[in-house]
Amino acid sequence: MHAFVPLASELTAARSQMAFTLGFHIILASVGVAFPAIMLIANWRGLRKDDEVALELARRWSKVVAVTFAVGAVTGTVISFEFGLLWPEFTGRFGQVFGVLFAVEGIFFFLEAIFVAIYIFGWKRLSPWQHFWAGVPIPICGIGGAFSVVAVNSWMNQPQGYTLTNGKVTDVDPLKVVFNNAVPYEVPHMILAAYLVTGFLVASIYAVGMLRGRRDRLHRLGLLIPLTVACIATPIQFAVGDTAARAIAEDQPIKFAAMECVQTTSTHVTEYIYGRCTSDGVKGGIGIPGLDSFLVGWSTDTEVTGLDTVPPEDRPPANTMLHWAFDTMVGVCSMLILLGLWFGWVWWRRRDIPQTKWFLRAVAISGVASVVALECGWIVTEVGRQPWIVYEVMRTEEAVTGASGVWVTFTAVVLLYAVLGAALVITLRAMSRRWREADAEEPDVPYGPSPPLPAGLQDGAP
Amino acid sequence: MSSADAVAGVLWAGVTAYAVFGGADFGAGFWSLLAGGGRRGRRVRDLIDWAIGPVWEANHVWLVFVLVVLWTGFSEAFASIFSTLFIPLSLAALGIVLRGAGFAFHHTARRAGGRRVAEVLFGASSLLTPFFMGTVVGAIAGGRVPVGNAAGDPVTSWLNALSLVIGALFVATSAYLAAVFLISDARRAGAPDLERAFRTRALWAAVVAGALAVAGLFALHADARTVYDGLTGDGLPLVIASALCGTATLVLVARGARRGARATAVGAVVAIVWGWGVAQHPYLLPRDLTIDAAAAPSATLTTLLVVAGIAALLVGPAIALLFTLAQRGVVEETARPVRRDAT
Numbered sequence: 001m002h003a004f005v006p007l008a009s010e011l012t013a014a015r016s017q018m019a020f021t022l023g024f025h026i027i028l029a030s031v032g033v034a035f036p037a038i039m040l041i042a043n044w045r046g047l048r049k050d051d052e053v054a055l056e057l058a059r060r061w062s063k064v065v066a067v068t069f070a071v072g073a074v075t076g077t078v079i080s081f082e083f084g085l086l087w088p089e090f091t092g093r094f095g096q097v098f099g100v101l102f103a104v105e106g107i108f109f110f111l112e113a114i115f116v117a118i119y120i121f122g123w124k125r126l127s128p129w130q131h132f133w134a135g136v137p138i139p140i141c142g143i144g145g146a147f148s149v150v151a152v153n154s155w156m157n158q159p160q161g162y163t164l165t166n167g168k169v170t171d172v173d174p175l176k177v178v179f180n181n182a183v184p185y186e187v188p189h190m191i192l193a194a195y196l197v198t199g200f201l202v203a204s205i206y207a208v209g210m211l212r213g214r215r216d217r218l219h220r221l222g223l224l225i226p227l228t229v230a231c232i233a234t235p236i237q238f239a240v241g242d243t244a245a246r247a248i249a250e251d252q253p254i255k256f257a258a259m260e261c262v263q264t265t266s267t268h269v270t271e272y273i274y275g276r277c278t279s280d281g282v283k284g285g286i287g288i289p290g291l292d293s294f295l296v297g298w299s300t301d302t303e304v305t306g307l308d309t310v311p312p313e314d315r316p317p318a319n320t321m322l323h324w325a326f327d328t329m330v331g332v333c334s335m336l337i338l339l340g341l342w343f344g345w346v347w348w349r350r351r352d353i354p355q356t357k358w359f360l361r362a363v364a365i366s367g368v369a370s371v372v373a374l375e376c377g378w379i380v381t382e383v384g385r386q387p388w389i390v391y392e393v394m395r396t397e398e399a400v401t402g403a404s405g406v407w408v409t410f411t412a413v414v415l416l417y418a419v420l421g422a423a424l425v426i427t428l429r430a431m432s433r434r435w436r437e438a439d440a441e442e443p444d445v446p447y448g449p450s451p452p453l454p455a456g457l458q459d460g461a462p
Numbered sequence: 463m464s465s466a467d468a469v470a471g472v473l474w475a476g477v478t479a480y481a482v483f484g485g486a487d488f489g490a491g492f493w494s495l496l497a498g499g500g501r502r503g504r505r506v507r508d509l510i511d512w513a514i515g516p517v518w519e520a521n522h523v524w525l526v527f528v529l530v531v532l533w534t535g536f537s538e539a540f541a542s543i544f545s546t547l548f549i550p551l552s553l554a555a556l557g558i559v560l561r562g563a564g565f566a567f568h569h570t571a572r573r574a575g576g577r578r579v580a581e582v583l584f585g586a587s588s589l590l591t592p593f594f595m596g597t598v599v600g601a602i603a604g605g606r607v608p609v610g611n612a613a614g615d616p617v618t619s620w621l622n623a624l625s626l627v628i629g630a631l632f633v634a635t636s637a638y639l640a641a642v643f644l645i646s647d648a649r650r651a652g653a654p655d656l657e658r659a660f661r662t663r664a665l666w667a668a669v670v671a672g673a674l675a676v677a678g679l680f681a682l683h684a685d686a687r688t689v690y691d692g693l694t695g696d697g698l699p700l701v702i703a704s705a706l707c708g709t710a711t712l713v714l715v716a717r718g719a720r721r722g723a724r725a726t727a728v729g730a731v732v733a734i735v736w737g738w739g740v741a742q743h744p745y746l747l748p749r750d751l752t753i754d755a756a757a758a759p760s761a762t763l764t765t766l767l768v769v770a771g772i773a774a775l776l777v778g779p780a781i782a783l784l785f786t787l788a789q790r791g792v793v794e795e796t797a798r799p800v801r802r803d804a805t
Contacts, residue, residue: 067566067567070562070565070566071562071563071566073522073523073562074558074559074562074563074566075559076526077522077525077526077555077558077559077562078555078558078559080526080529080530081529081544081551081552081555083529083533083540083544084529084533084540084541084543084544084545084551085544085545085548085551085552085555088540088541088542088544088545088611088612089541089611091533091537091540091541091544092537092538092540092541092542092611093537093541094537095533095534095537095540095541095758096534096535096537096758096759096762097762099530099533099534099535099537099758099762099766100534100762100765100766100769102530102533102534103530103531103534103766103769103770103773104769105530106523106526106527106530106773107769107772107773107776107777109523109526110523110527110773110777110780110781111776111777111780113523114777114780114781114783114784115780117784118783118784118787121787121788122787169758169759170759171759171761172758172759172761172762173761174761174762174765401544401545401548401611401612402545402610402611402612402613403545403546403548403549403612403616404616405548405549405552405616409552412556416556416559416560419563420559420563423563423567427566427567
């Protein structure tokens, strides 16, 4: 073994860079997993009901899928580099354990890239149903890819299926790795999050359009389809998340204690909503006596493990932030369920989406709110696992690169991604502006239906 | 053959695919950069966009495939390479980000200024990635990547004559492959002026790549005896095959042959990539780490081989479908640049 003491600052830089790039990629990945399904629902409706407006939505959304897929592929490639650039000790020791999952993910991603290309480029030349079916593998591959990637994260939380001899992996049981303890709750939680976030995000854009007075059928349908998907996903997500929290109380009690700021092991534990975590308990916040115990085991007599059962160096950092992230995630999801009930009630009574300003405003906010919930969930699972990169097996500080210069790459990444994010938003806004301009030329995207030949190119003559 | 060797073979197949498809893609970016402004530059770039648009994304998945097979099958080698070669690999990744962004946005940028910026980014980054990937290969071949976390020199491991020559060779080879591919694409688009232009470019690139390959041999002789001895020993037939393919491509392109040049150009690259593999076998990191020593436990290797088999069964037909549809013009992105008359 090559012993070395990493500079604390390099570790901070590496963690910051990983958190930043993953936090960026998770939004694009979620859109990449769920948007193709929403696009195909519009496509299907358009073909079945001979609905030109639905087909137009599918066509526009396919262009958005194209741009986000291209950018997501780039940010995903960066992450695969970071496995080596930032965490060589982690990948060097455990790559042989979890790596197979990425190989499986590779197949899904490859197939997804191919069918995205065929779908996006096939609008004109393929027959309508051929074209629809060329799109169907995309969401299936998206779910398969999400499973593979999230299963790796689950494995980091619940490592199993390998034998270590003198610090070297000597045996691997791939099935135990793939179907580790955390997979049943982490994987569906992330896939549902993708559908929820994408649904609300897309619906929110059309809600803003409607608030600005564009209440044509295209906007109503553009709001209806993604909002329906999101509102179906949200209550399921709440139940899955609740199950996940209980499972974490069992599988990673210290992570759970940090999420809920439980300092000492006891029964009848108070559930605090927000508040500041200190070593003497929670300051401020709204306390509901006994609720935390009840949520863990359906009884206030349930014992909840406290942070004091492990030495301070084994506890997650930034406890208050972790607690707030957890509460915000749960809070946002609860509000989104109420929004779904509102929508469902009006739809049941009138077979139409609520047209009031307040409803549209709520939908307009739901997009950003669901992204906030997504990031909070990611913070809970990642910061909550600290100080371990592989739970109770390898510390994050043991995994970091011995190379210096991570601060340089982190700075470069922040600048680069800021430009990338801005360019993405500007591009999508420009596309939508052009769509609004009646009879305007079609915008070009990396994977778009063939535009008409520009006159200047026809002959190339001056 | 051990299962470790089989996985190394899968890895090398991925490296080969990336060298050919990714290389042609980077090369296209190189020609896009050199095309310059004005109407003529515009036409060259239109041809390039039209030709690589539908297959661009798929081409780059090979890189991810190579990284995953390396870290799964030979974790220690992956960790050693990525920690010692932190600088060139970060720069290669930078190239990938800039290139992807330039590609994703240059169609959507309406204003000529924004479009030009995206195009220059796309072109310049097409130099960055192959060059630094080449320096990485030079560092590995030269035995400058010891086992361990950042155990090698962070700078001199890749900043040396051998690495620089191989970096330049990668850029030249990419340009050569792309030019040969673009000759047929220009013919398919019915643009004889562009066909002629790329024939000239292909000849120049072939000569430069050939010269750099010879320089590379000298650098290997001076600096990387293990690989040099391998190339002139077990790998010699492949080196000769590569040279023959390269020469055949030159002749075919110069004579304006309608078919064959693409196959021989690809053959030259495939032969030299496998020549390198044979030359440093059984080492992954010459003289430091063998394939067997770095290999993952057998269950992982077996699973990887099964997954690779499934990948070949699923991805093979899908990619064949995409290329067929693209070649028949069923899927196309931008309009083809139509022939230029009366000039």
